[in-house]
Amino acid sequence: MQLTRSWYVVEHSSAVPAGSVRRLDFHGQAFAIWRALDGTLSVVSDRCPHKGASLSAGRVGEEGLACPYHGWCFQSDGHCAKIPAQDSAQAIPRRAQAFSLPCRESVGFIWIWWDPSAESSAEDLPPLPTVGPVPEDDDRGWxxxxxxxxxxxxxxxxxxxxxxxxxxxxxxxxxxxxxxxxxxxxxxxxxxxxxxxxxxxxxxxxxxxxxxxxxxxxxxxxxxxxxxxxxxxxxxxxxxxxxxxxxxxxxxxxxxxxxxxxxxxxxxxxxxxxxxxxxxxxxxxxxxxxxxxxxxxxxxxxxxxxxxxxxxxxxxxxxxxxxxxxxxxxxxxxxxxxxxxxxxxxxxx
The missing domain is CATH 3.90.380.10 (Naphthalene 1,2-dioxygenase Alpha Subunit; Chain A, domain 1)
Incomplete structure (x- = not known):
C-alpha cells in the first residue's frame, strides 16, 4: 500500500556528503541518491539505461554520476552527458536518461516527491510539510x-x-x-x-x-x-x-x-x-x-x-x-x- 503524490523523507542529509552516492530502497524499488561536487542533490533510478548496472555503485566526479560498468556520466537531472566509448561527435541517444525524482532538503532530512505515474511537474509541486518546531543545527542550546x-x-x-x-x-x-x-x-x-x-x-x-x-x-x-x-x-x-x-x-x-x-x-x-x-x-x-x-x-x-x-x-x-x-x-x-x-x-x- 503506497500513498502517492506526496512528500516522503528517505534519508539523513548527512548521509550523502558532496561527491558521494548511496542506494535507497523505497516502496520496493531501488534508487541512487547522489550529491554533486557543488552540493546539488539528486535521486535517480538505480539502473543505468545502458545495460542495467547499479548507479549507486558508481562514483561522483566533475562530470556527474558515473556508471561503474562503462562510465556513462549522468547529470543532476538524470540526462547522460558523456559516453566514454562513443566518439564525441556522435549524439547521445535520447533514451540515455536515468529516471529522476524531485527532491528537497529540510530539517536535516532528504525528501522526495513520490508520483510513480510521473504526472506531476517539478514546477507545480506543493511545498514541503512545515515540520516543527525543530532546533536549528547551529543552535547551541541543543x-x-x-x-x-x-x-x-x-x-x-x-x-x-x-x-x-x-x-x-x-x-x-x-x-x-x-x-x-x-x-x-x-x-x-x-x-x-x-x-x-x-x-x-x-x-x-x-x-x-x-x-x-x-x-x-x-x-x-x-x-x-x-x-x-x-x-x-x-x-x-x-x-x-x-x-x-x-x-x-x-x-x-x-x-x-x-x-x-x-x-x-x-x-x-x-x-x-x-x-x-x-x-x-x-x-x-x-x-x-x-x-x-x-x-x-x-x-x-x-x-x-x-x-x-x-x-x-x-x-x-x-x-x-x-x-x-x-x-x-x-x-x-x-x-x-x-x-x-x-x-x-x-x-x-
Missing part, C-alpha cells in the same frame, strides 16, 4: 544526535505506533512508560492539512537526568548554564504530531528539560520500514552524554519494535474491519480517516 533502525513491519503500522499514547504504560513499562497512567487521554487533539496532533499532560521522569549525569555531572555542567537548574514541577507536556506521508515528532517539555525525537518512517517495501531519527536535548549538552542519550533512544525504539512487528494483519484495514478501535484511539481514528480520504481520491496504489 545537542543533536541521529541514527536509524529497520523494523519488519508495514510503514503505516509504524506511523500509527508513534501516535499511539495508550500503549506507553505497557510497551514502555521498563522505561519512561512506568510514570504514565493507564488512562492517558490528550487534552488537545486535532487533524487537518495532512497532519495529526495531540497534547498530553505527562509526569516528569525523575531518573532521566540522574542516569545521564551519574559520575560525569561536573564535566557535563561545563558551559551548560541550564543543566544545574532542575524545575520542581512534577508535570509537563508531551506534544505528538505527524505529517503525511511519513514524519512524526514527539516533544517532551518540562520547562528547562526538553527532548525532541523527530522520526521518518521510510517504507523499504511492503514488509520493512526504516526509521530515521534525529534526537535533540536541551540539557547535558556535552558530547560525553551522547552515549547514554543514544542508548535511551535505542531502547525506546526496541521496545516498540518488539510489539509492532507482531501486529496482524500486516497492513491496517482503513475501514476498521481488522482492528477494534475505541475512543482512546482518537489519533489512530483521525489518521485512518485522513488516509481513507486519500484512498477515495485515488492516491493509494
Amino acid at each position: 545537542r543533536a544526535l541521529e541514527g536509524s533502525v529497520e523494523w519488519n513491519a508495514h510503514w503505516l503500522r509504524v506511523l500509527e505506533a508513534f501516535m499511539d499514547l495508550t500503549h506507553a504504560p505497557f510497551v514502555h513499562s521498563g522505561s519512561f512508560g512506568a510514570m504514565a497512567p493507564d488512562q492517558l487521554m490528550p487534552v488537545e487533539q486535532w487533524a487537518k492539512d495532512d497532519s495529526v496532533y495531540e497534547r498530553v499532560l505527562a509526569p516528569r521522569d525523575r531518573h532521566y537526568r540522574a542516569d545521564q549525569g551519574r559520575g560525569l555531572r561536573a564535566w557535563f555542567n561545563q558551559g551548560d548554564d541550564q543543566s544545574s537548574s532542575v524545575s520542581s514541577d512534577d508535570g509537563g507536556e508531551q506534544h505528538i504530531q505527524l505529517w503525511l506521508a511519513n514524519v512524526s515528532l514527539v516533544r517532551v517539555v518540562f520547562g528547562d528539560f526538553q527532548i525532541s525525537l523527530l522520526t521518518a518512517h521510510v517504507p523499504v517495501d511492503g514488509t520493512k520500514t526504516r526509521n530515521l531519527w534525529r534526537h535533540f536535548r536541551s540539557f547535558l549538552r556535552s558530547p560525553l552524554a551522547d552515549s547514554n542519550a543514544r542508548g535511551r533512544v535505542d531502547r525506546f525504539m526496541a521496545e516498540d519494535q518488539g510489539t509492532v512487528e507482531t501486529l496482524r494483519p500486516l497492513i491496517p484495514d482503513l475501514d476498521g474491519h481488522g482492528d477494534l478501535l475505541v475512543a482512546s484511539d482518537v489519533s489512530t481514528l483521525a489518521l485512518r480517516r485522513m488516509l481513507r480520504e486519500k484512498r477515495d481520491a485515488g492516491l493509494f496504489r
Whole structure:
C-alpha cells in the first residue's frame, strides 16, 4: 500500500556528503541518491539505461554520476552527458536518461516527491510539510544526535505506533512508560492539512537526568548554564504530531528539560520500514552524554519494535474491519480517516 503524490523523507542529509552516492530502497524499488561536487542533490533510478548496472555503485566526479560498468556520466537531472566509448561527435541517444525524482532538503532530512505515474511537474509541486518546531543545527542550546533502525513491519503500522499514547504504560513499562497512567487521554487533539496532533499532560521522569549525569555531572555542567537548574514541577507536556506521508515528532517539555525525537518512517517495501531519527536535548549538552542519550533512544525504539512487528494483519484495514478501535484511539481514528480520504481520491496504489 503506497500513498502517492506526496512528500516522503528517505534519508539523513548527512548521509550523502558532496561527491558521494548511496542506494535507497523505497516502496520496493531501488534508487541512487547522489550529491554533486557543488552540493546539488539528486535521486535517480538505480539502473543505468545502458545495460542495467547499479548507479549507486558508481562514483561522483566533475562530470556527474558515473556508471561503474562503462562510465556513462549522468547529470543532476538524470540526462547522460558523456559516453566514454562513443566518439564525441556522435549524439547521445535520447533514451540515455536515468529516471529522476524531485527532491528537497529540510530539517536535516532528504525528501522526495513520490508520483510513480510521473504526472506531476517539478514546477507545480506543493511545498514541503512545515515540520516543527525543530532546533536549528547551529543552535547551541541543543545537542543533536541521529541514527536509524529497520523494523519488519508495514510503514503505516509504524506511523500509527508513534501516535499511539495508550500503549506507553505497557510497551514502555521498563522505561519512561512506568510514570504514565493507564488512562492517558490528550487534552488537545486535532487533524487537518495532512497532519495529526495531540497534547498530553505527562509526569516528569525523575531518573532521566540522574542516569545521564551519574559520575560525569561536573564535566557535563561545563558551559551548560541550564543543566544545574532542575524545575520542581512534577508535570509537563508531551506534544505528538505527524505529517503525511511519513514524519512524526514527539516533544517532551518540562520547562528547562526538553527532548525532541523527530522520526521518518521510510517504507523499504511492503514488509520493512526504516526509521530515521534525529534526537535533540536541551540539557547535558556535552558530547560525553551522547552515549547514554543514544542508548535511551535505542531502547525506546526496541521496545516498540518488539510489539509492532507482531501486529496482524500486516497492513491496517482503513475501514476498521481488522482492528477494534475505541475512543482512546482518537489519533489512530483521525489518521485512518485522513488516509481513507486519500484512498477515495485515488492516491493509494
